[in-house]
Amino acid sequence: MPEQNKNEAEEKQEHGTEEVVEDNHSEEHMDEQSENVQEEQEAEVVHPLEVELKEANDRLARTKADYDNFRRRTKEEREAQLKYKSQTLIEKLLPALDNFERALAVEPQSDEAKQLLQGMEMVYRQIEDALQNEGVTVIPTEGETFDPHLHQAVMQVEEEGYERNQIVAELQKGYQLKDRVIRHSMVKVNS
Amino acid sequence: MPEQNKNEAEEKQEHGTEEVVEDNHSEEHMDEQSENVQEEQEAEVVHPLEVELKEANDRLARTKADYDNFRRRTKEEREAQLKYKSQTLIEKLLPALDNFERALAVEPQSDEAKQLLQGMEMVYRQIEDALQNEGVTVIPTEGETFDPHLHQAVMQVEEEGYERNQIVAELQKGYQLKDRVIRHSMVKVNS
Numbered sequence: 001m002p003e004q005n006k007n008e009a010e011e012k013q014e015h016g017t018e019e020v021v022e023d024n025h026s027e028e029h030m031d032e033q034s035e036n037v038q039e040e041q042e043a044e045v046v047h048p049l050e051v052e053l054k055e056a057n058d059r060l061a062r063t064k065a066d067y068d069n070f071r072r073r074t075k076e077e078r079e080a081q082l083k084y085k086s087q088t089l090i091e092k093l094l095p096a097l098d099n100f101e102r103a104l105a106v107e108p109q110s111d112e113a114k115q116l117l118q119g120m121e122m123v124y125r126q127i128e129d130a131l132q133n134e135g136v137t138v139i140p141t142e143g144e145t146f147d148p149h150l151h152q153a154v155m156q157v158e159e160e161g162y163e164r165n166q167i168v169a170e171l172q173k174g175y176q177l178k179d180r181v182i183r184h185s186m187v188k189v190n191s
Numbered sequence: 192m193p194e195q196n197k198n199e200a201e202e203k204q205e206h207g208t209e210e211v212v213e214d215n216h217s218e219e220h221m222d223e224q225s226e227n228v229q230e231e232q233e234a235e236v237v238h239p240l241e242v243e244l245k246e247a248n249d250r251l252a253r254t255k256a257d258y259d260n261f262r263r264r265t266k267e268e269r270e271a272q273l274k275y276k277s278q279t280l281i282e283k284l285l286p287a288l289d290n291f292e293r294a295l296a297v298e299p300q301s302d303e304a305k306q307l308l309q310g311m312e313m314v315y316r317q318i319e320d321a322l323q324n325e326g327v328t329v330i331p332t333e334g335e336t337f338d339p340h341l342h343q344a345v346m347q348v349e350e351e352g353y354e355r356n357q358i359v360a361e362l363q364k365g366y367q368l369k370d371r372v373i374r375h376s377m378v379k380v381n382s
Contacts, residue, residue, distance in 0.1 A: 047240060049238060049240035049241060049244055050240060052244055053240055053243055053244045053247055056244055056247035056248050056251055057247050059251055060247055060250055060251045060254060063251060063254050063255055063258060064254055066258070067254065067257070067258045067261070070258070070261070070262065071261065074261075074265050077269075078268075078269070078272070081269070081272060081273070081276070082272070085272070085276035085277070085279075086276070086277060086279070086280040088276075088277070088325065089277040089280055089281070089321060089322075089325050090280070092320075092321035092324055092325070093318060093321050095317060096314055096317035096318045096321060099310075099313065099314045099317060100314045102310075103307070103310040103311055103314060106307065108303070108307075109303055110301045110303050110304065112299070112300055112301050112303070112304040113301065113303040113304045113307050116294070116297065116299075116304050116307050116308065116311075117307065119290075119293075119294040120294055120307075120311055122290065123287055123290045123291045123294060126286060126287035126290060127284060127287045127318075129283075130280060130283035130284045130287060131280075133283055134279065134280050134283070
């Protein structure tokens with residue numbers, strides 16, 4: 001019995017050890033837990049949410065890039081559109097301007113006609129101002145060197161006093177809208 | 192010593208028990224594990240990745256909505272810009288047109304002046320056509336009912352044969368560019 005007691009005591013002691021062992025287990029458990037955490041961390045690399053998150057972020061990045069591109073393109077288009085917005089109306093007005101100039105080119109005989117022409121010249125200058133205000137300029141011709149980007153050679157002549165490719169005369173006015181040629185000048189060029 | 196052996200045996204037994212206990216621990220551990228899984232499942236609702244994913248998806252949705260709005264607004268702006276693109280030039284041309292009309296209103300005495308005026312009338316009609324082509328229309332006045340959206344009453348008269356608010360005469364032409372009034376007509380209205 002005392003042995004039994006001893007055994008019990010031992011058992012208790014064992015239990016004590018067991019408790020210690022249990023504590024050890026707890027430590028082991030801790031280790032297992034931290035192992036779990038490690039496993040979890042490793043698992044996160046291919047966690048389904050991780051994949052979804054990557055996809056969502058990729059989509060976000062692509063959408064942002066598309067948006068930025070669109071914004072940039074839109075800005076450029078709008079600037080070009082604003083810059084040349086008057087072009088169609090100007091092009092429609094040019095034939096009227098040509099006729100206006102032809103009408104103004106007459107030599108008036110009577111005072112009445114002279115007065116009329118003066119009034120018309122004023123109107124013409126007003127229209128010219130409105131166009132200049134919109135960025136329209138007349139392409140220089142006489143005396144200039146022929147430039148196929150600005151001029152159209154409708155006649156080749158051999159004229160004394162002019163250099164090769166120098167413009168001798170203008171046959172029809174050419175116009176630029178800002179940096180864009182909207183009608184080439186028709187010119188007579190020295191060959 | 193045999194006691195010690197016995198003790199050892201008992202110890203082994205204890206160990207056995209301990210093993211069982213360990214098994215129990217394992218079971219407990221399993222329980223803890225399944226508890227962990229449960230916790231994980233519960234935790235997934237507020238899993239950091241879940242939060243990040245939701246944020247990313249929210250950002251994506253917002254960016255897409257912004258992009259769509261920008262695209263729609265840009266389209267509307269571009270359409271308006273295209274629709275009224277000639278407005279500034281037209282507005283600049285209107286004073287010249289007024290003067291043009293005044294110059295054409297004279298009664299020519301000589302044939303020379305008559306011819307000159309005919310040429311100028313042709314030029315005027317060409318300009319008018321170019322403007323009409325761009326969507327410019329003259330606001331109707333005489334005989335129309337006064338409309339503050341279209342007309343500006345600069346004179347109130349009491350004229351026989353006219354109804355209340357009916358326009359008696361036009362003092363300056365008004366113009367519309369498509370559906371937009373770019374200059375009100377100046378009119379004399381019957382009160």
